[in-house]
Amino acid sequence: MGESETVANENISTIDIADLLNEWYLRIRKHDGEGAFDLKDKIDEIIPNIELKEDLKYYYSLLSYKHDSTFPSFHTQKAEFVFDQSLLNTSLDEIDDMLSYYFYLNKGTIEFNKNNLNTAINYYTIAELKLRNISNEIEMALYHYRIAKLYFQVRQTLFSINHTKKAQGIFTGYENFDMYLMGCKQLLGANYLDIEEYDLAEKFFLEALNDSKRAKSNIFISSSMHNLAIVYARQKKFEKSVFYINKALECKEYSESKHYIRSIYLLASNYNKINNPNNALMQKGLEYCKEHNNIEYEIKFKIESLIANNSMDKVAFNNLLNQIEKQYLFYDLEFQSKSISNYFKKNGDLENAYYFLERSSQSRNKQMQKEVRK
Structure with a gap:
């Protein structure tokens, strides 16, 4: 949703x-x-x-x-x-x-x-x-499914999980709702990923993957593999993450979908994390973003390019984060700020590591303020 x-x-x-x-x-x-x-x-x-x-x-x-x-x-x-x-x-x-x-x-x-x-x-x-x-039970299930996706977007994890399970319980009693049941498992996995319950996230994404293989749904197979790749990247299992992304990208239908750029970005980010930057891949991602006017991922690729080139330019990183903030992408701002903080910490610059960690915390507060104002 x-x-x-x-x-x-x-x-x-x-x-x-x-x-x-x-x-x-x-x-x-x-x-x-x-x-x-x-x-x-x-x-x-x-x-x-x-x-x-x-x-x-x-x-x-x-x-x-x-x-x-x-x-x-x-x-x-x-x-x-x-x-x-x-x-x-x-x-x-x-x-x-x-x-x-x-x-x-x-x-x-x-x-x-x-x-x-x-x-x-x-x-x-x-x-x-x-x-x-x-x-009408099906209408009730569809409602719970929609509201669960919305609560996931605003990081109201427990509400999202509760509504997802209600939808799942209803769909299970009816035939021909396999795609929605797979969607419920993807959503449960995404919620548990957000609260760093990695074992549960992996469990639901693997179930979604197995279900999608039985249904022969190529898009669901690839999106499940991409989601598993995120789980492994968050656990710093970067080689395993790279494997699943490459498997996802083998699907032509997936590679032509809106999900493609997310997988290319995650792949580039993983290569940076294992100190094996792939500049050609990042350039490919940047060109795709410019061609499709995808400002969000263009900024993210530019951040990864700074990391790949071992930049310690606080101003350059800050300017890119400011661009994310202008797009009101506060959850991305929080995640990217934290990632940059870890990068500076890894390189021994604790002052700037603390600065970007603080910015990550502030971005969460800004998201909450944005929601209150609406």
């Missing part, structure tokens, strides 16, 4: 569609016929040509049904490719409950993608209250 998906052949994301659907819902509620019809026409023009997620298809179906019942004197053409015929046997009260739930759920998702995490949590909390009026 947390990144918008750009759909093929259209310069529009699933978050944009969610926003349009929410606006359509508000127009219907206000009995704004003209506005509702304009939005319906706009949406109907877009969605036949894009890959729409199942929850948004269902939300569209609910809105379409509500639209026709609110404006019965007008004939409208339903988009049959997403219209759920089971709704014909559903009461309007039930549909209203579902619409209200999806409205706040989408509001939460939209704010989550804008990185307004506290606002997103507020909307998700309202969605959970609406969900209590709906007797």
Whole structure:
């Protein structure tokens, strides 16, 4: 959860569609016929040509049904490719409950993608209250899964683990939810990694890896290997980490995904840690970042380049950290500051090691302040 998906052949994301659907819902509620019809026409023009997620298809179906019942004197053409015929046997009260739930759920998702995490949590909390009026276990599982990912992003680890386990418990009782079950294991592993419970993190990532092999899901196989590589890197098992990254990158589909640059960066960082810097790899990463306008990882590669060249230039490191701070990437700022501190400590410069350790601590406080302000 947390990144918008750009759909093929259209310069529009699933978050944009969610926003349009929410606006359509508000127009219907206000009995704004003209506005509702304009939005319906706009949406109907877009969605036949894009890959729409199942929850948004269902939300569209609910809105379409509500639209026709609110404006019965007008004939409208339903988009049959997403219209759920089971709704014909559903009461309007039930549909209203579902619409209200999806409205706040989408509001939460939209704010989550804008990185307004506290606002997103507020909307998700309202969605959970609406969900209590709906007797649908799968919707409850999907809700827990979404909120678990959000709590992971704000480092509310115990909340995230709790919601993940609730989702996992429900999904286990149903067929055809293997991908979500793998996602739950990945999420549990990521949470335990954050609190340095490395044995548990490794356990869940290995389970996710084995499940993804059985499902023959190449992306999940590679992402599980990447996650295991992080576990081993955090434990200073750098050679083992390098092995798993290289295995992940063997998958063409993975290497063409948004995850590719993360693995290349981790690989470059590992080579630095074992005093075997790979300047060609770092240059490759920098070129990729410039080509794809990935400012976050461009800065990270520049930090690794300073380390590879044995720089002890405090100002140069600080300037790069300032750039991270300008992107409001406070968790990255905390991690990078701590990593730079360890680098100076390893090279005997204890004064600057302490300085960057303090900056790491300050960045955690800034993240907390940012969340309080929202």
